[in-house]
Structure formats: C-alpha cells, structure tokens
Amino acid sequence: MLTDNLGRTVSYLRLSVTDRCNLRCVYCVTKDFTFIPHPEILRYEEMLTLIDIAARLNISKLRLTGGEPFARKGFISFISRIMNSHPEMDLRITTNGTLVEPYVQELAKLGVKRLNISLDTLDEQKFSEITGRHKLDDVLGTIDACLKAGIKLKINAVAMKGMNDSELPDFINFARENPVDVRFIEFMPMGEDTRWSENSFWSAKDILGEARTHCNLIPVARTVENKGPARMYNIEGGKGRIGLISPVSSHFCGTCNRLRITSDGKLRTCLFSDRVYNLRGILRNPRLGPETILRVIRMANMDKPLGYNLLESKERSQGVCGTQMSAIGG
Template identity: 55%
Template sequence: MRALHDGHGRSVRYLRLSVTDRCNLRCLYCRSNARQRCIPHAQVLRYEEMARMVGIAAALGIGKVRLTGGEPFARKGCEAFLAMLRGRFPDMDLRVTTNGTLLEPHIPLLQRIGMSAVNLSLDSFDRATFARVTGRDMLPSVLSALDGLLAAGIRVKINVVAMRGVNDGQMDDFVHAARSMPLDLRFIEFMPMGSGTLWSPENFWSADDIREEAARRARLIPVEAGAEAESGPARMYRIEGGLGRLGFISPLTNHFCLTCNRLRLTSEGALRTCLFADKEYRLRGLLRHPRITDEALAGVIRRACADKPVGADLLRARREGAAVAARQMVGIGG
C-alpha cells in the first residue's frame, strides 16, 4: 500500500490507539464537570479488531503506535494485547501512555517485549496537589512505578499539564526531577477540550512563561530542532549538569500543526484525524462486516486523511473561552 499523506502534504506515520475510555482517576483537564458516560462494552473494539487496525496502519507506512486511554491498564487483558502486538509487529515503535497507578506489576512485561517508551501522566510531585488534580490520593503508586521503569531501563517521559493556580508553584520539584533522573519531563499547555471544560484564561500557563520559570532554576541548553526525532512537538532542553531534559509543548500559543503526523482511533473505533476536530470516521461497523477487506478499510483511512484539517485554524475559529472540541479527552484518547 502507498504511504499516507494528507491534503496539506503532511506524512502520517503515527497512530494513537485508545484501548479504553475507562479510567480510575478523574483529572481536571481530561474530564470536565459534565457527566461522563463510559462506552458500553459491546461498542468497544475487541483486541483482535484493534490488532487488525494496527496491521492496516503498518501497511500504510505508520511505524509508531501509542496505546492510550482512559487508562490502558484499567482494561482487562491489556498486558496480553501488548504481547500480541509485539509478536505480530516486531519492528513497530510501540509505546504506552499511562497514569502509572496500575503500572508497576506490568513493568516486567514491558521490559520483556522491548517497549520503546512509557509516558507517565504526572502533574505534581506533591501528594496533596496530585490528589486535587486527579481526584485520588495515589501518588505513591505512581512514584513506585516510575522507579521501577527507570530500574528496568525503560525510557520514561513525564507529561505535566501546566495549570496556573494548581501546579505553577512547584517548578522546584519539576526541575529537580529532570535534573536527578534520566528522563524527559515535558510541560503541556492546558487545552480547552470537551464540553464543560474547566479551562479559563486565569488557569492557562503558557509554554513561554513556564520555560522562563524553569530557566530561573537551571541553565537550559536547547536541543536543536530535528536533532532528535523523538522530541515530537516538544521544544527540548538539556539541563546543564543534569541527567534528564525539560520539554515545552505549546498547542495553543505556538502550534505545530504543519508538522502533525498522527491519527487517533478511539476505543469504540472512531478515527479522528485532528485532536481539535469533532469529525469522526466510524470504523467499528466496517471492521465487523464480514465482507469488508483490509484494502477497503485502508481506502477509508486514505480518504479521511485527505480531509485532515489544520488544528490551528479550528482554534482561531472557536469562540472566546469555548471548548475547541465537544468530546472530552478521556473519550478521545490522550
């Protein structure tokens, strides 16, 4: 099959696959105050259907797959699914994003299958703030999992959603973590996602302001753009004398849409070509139809990619203070 390109000439090489919309936390930025109903089990893709989609994606030139949620390890059988994917796609760059609360027992499996990297969603090293953000007092479990990942030699990226009035007073902790541990700690601007979003100008903390705050505590040495493909949308900085790095992701103030290379597949089989666009391509019915071939599904994906929008255009068009997409992050996949 021909490699994927969208209507703007961008090459699509990355699939974010949501294993489940269920999660044991209730983070401020992922769910709003609106009532959230989980997808009925019968409407969630079976693991075999997800594996089929990964195979189609691989044939289209996608070489990187990240499993997301919800919380991936909240779904029964996730460990076996990871092993299945590695067995079928040994050359795939396979990763997982997790809140870390259920992770520790699965670390031996991740090490055994050669997991490329694990992204930990960790918005505070302060126990009270962690509980405020997530709704649960589970920071010790996450820190134990972090130690286990590093001991196993698995690459770790920590994702911090930066929020004024919430974790903006904890830069000392963040810089200390990146200085003392061999990991990437990346700040992400709070995005106005989902109906009933808690985003406001008052709690928005821009990437430039975050970087200035970090630079007061450490000498930051820029990593040249393109020097490491792993950086993705983050602007990365080494810390002089430190083991790790800091990164700054700015989807609102300095977008990276023109280099976007990703698709998202929700746990019920809806393909989204842009995080900020609510247009979805329903693939579950096609996956379950006995006469629909992989080639036909690939054709649907190609047509969807042809209409892949530029997210920054959608941001500019939204009303002041309004959400940029109706679905909450927990339903889309982080």
C-alpha cells in the same frame, strides 16, 4: 505512504484501548461524562486488524493510550501479540502510572522500551485535588521500577496556572536528579464543559522564562529521535531534560504526523476536530474488509484539517471540540 492534501505524511498512530480510567483528572473528565457502552468498545482482535492496516500504510510508531490502558483486562497479552506481529513497530504506551508497577519486568521482557507517564504534581494533596485519588506513591513507584528496568520515561504534566505552576522548581529538580524527560503541555480547552480559562492557562513561553531563572537550559537540536512537538532542553549538570509542548500558543499543525483511533473505533484525523470516521462499523460488517478501511483512512486523511484554525474559531472559554479528552484517548 499516507500523505494529506497539505503534504503532511502520517507515520504515527495513537490507539485508545479503553475510555475507562481509575482517576478523574479535572482537565480530562467533565462533570457530565459517561463511559462508552462496553459492546461499542473495540475487541483486541479488531484493534490488531487496524494495526495490521497501519503497518501497510507505513505507519511506524504506535502509541497505546486510554483512559488508562492498564485498566483493561488482558492488556499485557495484547501488547505481546502486537510485539510478535509487528516487531518492527515503535510501540509506546501512555499511562497514569498507578497500575503499572506490577507489570514493569514483564513489559521489559516483551521489549517495551518507552513509557509516557502523566503526572501533573509531585505533591500528594494536589495530586488528590487534580485526580480525585490518593495515588501519588503508586506513580512514583512505577517511575522507580521503570528506571531500574531500563525503560525510558517521559513525564507529561498539564501546565495549569494556580494549580501546579508553583511546583516548577520541584519538577526541574526531579529532571535534574533522574534520567527522564519532564514535559509541560499547555492546558487545552477540550470538551463542551471544559474547565479551561484564561486564568488557568500557563503558556510555554512563560514556563520557559521562569524555568531559566532556576537552571541553565541548553536547547536540544532537532533530530530523528527528537522530532516530536516538544521543544526539549538539557539541564546543565542534570541527568534529565525539560520539554515544552504548545498546542495553544504556538501550534505545530504544519508538521502533524499522527492519526487517532478511539476505543470505540472512530478515526480522528485532528485532536481539535469532532469529525470522525466509524471504522468499527466496517470491522463488524462481514461484507466489508481491510481494503474498505484502507480507502476510508486514505480519504479521511486527505481532508485532515489544521487544528489551529478550529481553535481560533472558538471563543476562548469554549471547548474547541465537543468530545472530552478521556473519550478521545490521551
């Protein structure tokens, strides 16, 4: 087991397969962003080595993220290789949903049971304003295809006051009519050029209070299945659920069970910390091997920080870290 000096055990790895994305979401991509040079991006074979090591550390849940993972060539074949090598691992994918629909049946055949789809608005014009693209119909098509194929969905919406707060009733109705989890994630001040501000911040507490004026919400008890950072609520008379994730207003650092590896092979033990450990250099050094990576991961995890301390040390108008979200990986 991989346990840090605060007694937190890691069971969850988020692995970014690319920093490329076909959208330009305002909270993710800053104005001065640049893509990671291609030679610095991990090869799929290198990622498989890291997944093998994660399995040795009893990490049981793997989430593939981006950028947009389906934008990378060969991604479906990569999923197949993971499923064949580690059928015991709980594999999930986070995507913006715009490129997924043609692959839904193949994903189901491979055994992919869950997708997280980022969707901040149900309005076409707002979708264009947030993402820079007119792709809402593609996302909705993916959602419909996944539900028909039996793939469970979580819809993640970054909560932004003045942008999508007026759509809360629409999101509630969407969850009422469809068997999906609609989860609101508090807007985080990420990156040096963050667009976060006090005026744009919409707290989980305020979202919950307003949501209760539109429907009767029934809290979902914490279980093995429902042990993540989201506080979940059943909608009375509805097929789906509403969730709230509060990394800013009410942190969950004390129960953090995850590590992140970026698409260029940097291990991040905390989303809010810019301290990284270069696993790519070890992977590409013929004199070193998996045992070295194991030692580095164990050492890095022992010093895993409490993210809320980093958040509180920053001015609220500043980014809590210098790295933009698209480079970290969802």
